[in-house]
Amino acid sequence: MVLKLKQQNCSGAGPAPAVDTPTIVRGVIDEIRAKGDDAVRAYSEKFDKWSPTSFKLSQEEIQHIISTVPQQVLDDIKQVQDNVRAFALAQKASIQEFEMEIRPGVHLGQKNIPINSVGAYIPGGRYPLLASSHMTILTTKCAGVPHVTACTPPIAGKIPANTVAAMHYAGADDIYILGGVQAVAAMAIGTETMKKVNFIAGPGNSFVAEAKRQLFGEEIGIDLPAGPTEILIVADEHADPFTVATDLLSQAEHGYDTPAILITTCKTQGEKTIAEVERLLKILPTADVAGVSWDRLGEVIVVDSLDEAYKLADEYASEHVQILTQNPREALEKMSNYGALFLGEKTCVSYGDKCIGTNHVLPTRGAARYTGGLWVGKFLKTVTYQEVTSPQESGELGRLCGRAARAENFEGHARSGDARAHRYLNDKFEWIE
Structure with missing residues (x-):
């Protein structure tokens, strides 16, 4: 049985799209392709009222900007980056290069090569997202990428000093105030x-997401298709409704389009959570945003068992899934579709967003059904190589290749194999004199 105590209300208040985003983005891209820096400056003036002599910060400017940041903020940036670095380096260590000899003289290998250059987009706008510097730039550098170009927009006509500090300490090679x-x-x-980069990572608004989508493939690789932040909580009757409500609203404040969903095995839990959300919205400074998301996209669903809850949660394939049950680690075995799991009351999604060390760039809009989030491996090209040193094995492979290729009517491929069978095993072929 599934009982919905609160359903999505997509007709609720909130800004509605009033522009043709793909067309606008295509126009900007085409003009920058044609006019280069002149178009970049024109659009920066138009959209951000920002046109400095140089968008790129010099090392002297970076050091001056960092000197204006409170020491506690700098210390916190470094501590968070220590966490992110430790996890990213552990991930990298888990991706093994290897070489194996599958037959005498037949060697196959795997090698991990960092992408040559990456662009990191660090959003601004409503919130200066320092954490995105850690998640994109630092993870990129941990992968061994030689050059990272990082961009962040001005906020209300000013350089976001805290963000610049985070970008610098994360290892950005070039920093641009450009959005x-x-x-x-x-x-x-x-x-x-x-300089052109090979890959772009980092979240952004709908225009940034559309630009990445349009440029993907022909021009660049990208980390993930971006979408609104999502949170889904699985809770049993033992969860604290105040904690559940607080954690739902922590993500709802991201924007007007954040799904915030509770799946619970206890109707009373659901009712108390709804009441707590309404109470907390009256005192939350970001209620003007969080309240819209809760009204439009909030859901509270009651199911009969935790197994049913896990199954339903998998159908949502949410970006963030928080498990507030007596045995939260059960979800590691029961669930397969999520961007990241947050296990137990002592853990919250905000830890993942801001400080714990795992990456906060995660799949949304159901993409968790087929991909995980951003990680150090995204910035590595796992390539293969092969070498045959045994004449006998090369000839045997030539015979096998000839048969396999002709089964597919690829005569040219077959003859490459024939040539080795002829040279090393003295096989005779009509086409070889």
């Missing part, structure tokens, strides 16, 4: 003053 489509397009295409 939006113009930043993504400049990194992807390259201009007179900005």
Whole structure:
């Protein structure tokens, strides 16, 4: 049985899309492709009212900006980055290079090569997302990427000093105060003053996400298709409704389009959580945003058992799944579709967002059904190589290749195999004199 105490109300209040985002983004990209820096500057002036002599910060400017940041903020940035670095390096260590000899003289190998250059987009706008510097730039550098270009927009016409500090300590090689489509397009295409990158990572608004989508493939690789933040909580009757409500709202404040879902085995739990959410919205400073998401996309669902809860949660395939039950680690065995799991009352999604060390760039809109989140492996190309040193084995492989290729009517492929069978095993072929 599934009982919905609260359903989505997509007709509720909140900003509605009033622009053709793909067309606007395509126009910006095309103009930057044609006019380079001149177009970048024009769009920065238009969208951000920002047109400095140089968008790129010099090392002297970076050090001056960092000197304005409170020491406690700098200390916290370094501590969080220590956590992210430790986890990313452990991930890298888990990706093994190897070489094996599958037959005498037949060697196959795997090698991990960092991408040559990566562009990191660090959002601004409503919130300066320092954490995105850790998650994108630092993880990239842990993978061994030689050069990282990082862009972040000005906020209300000012340089976001805290963000610049985080970008610098994360290891960015070049830092630009530049935002939006113009930043993504400049990194992807390259201009007179900005080198083209091979890959772009980092979250952003709908325009940034659309720019990455349009540039993906032909110009660059990207981390993940971006979408609104999502939170889903699985709770039993023992969970604290105050904690459940607080954690739902912690993600709902991201924007007007954040699904915040509770699946519980206890109707009383669901009712108390709804009441707590309504109470907390009256005192939450970001209620003007969180309240819209809760009204439009909040759900509270009652099911008969935890097995049913896990099954339903898997169908949602949410970005963040928080488990508030007596045995939270059960979810590791019961669930398979999620961006990241947060196990137990002592753990919250905000830890993952801001400080614990795992990456907060995660799949949304059901993408968790087929991919995980951003990790150090995204910045490595896992390539293969092969070498045959045995004449006998090369000839035997030639015979096998000839038969396999002709079964597919690939005569040219077959003859490459024939040539080895002829040379090393003295096989005779009509086409070889």
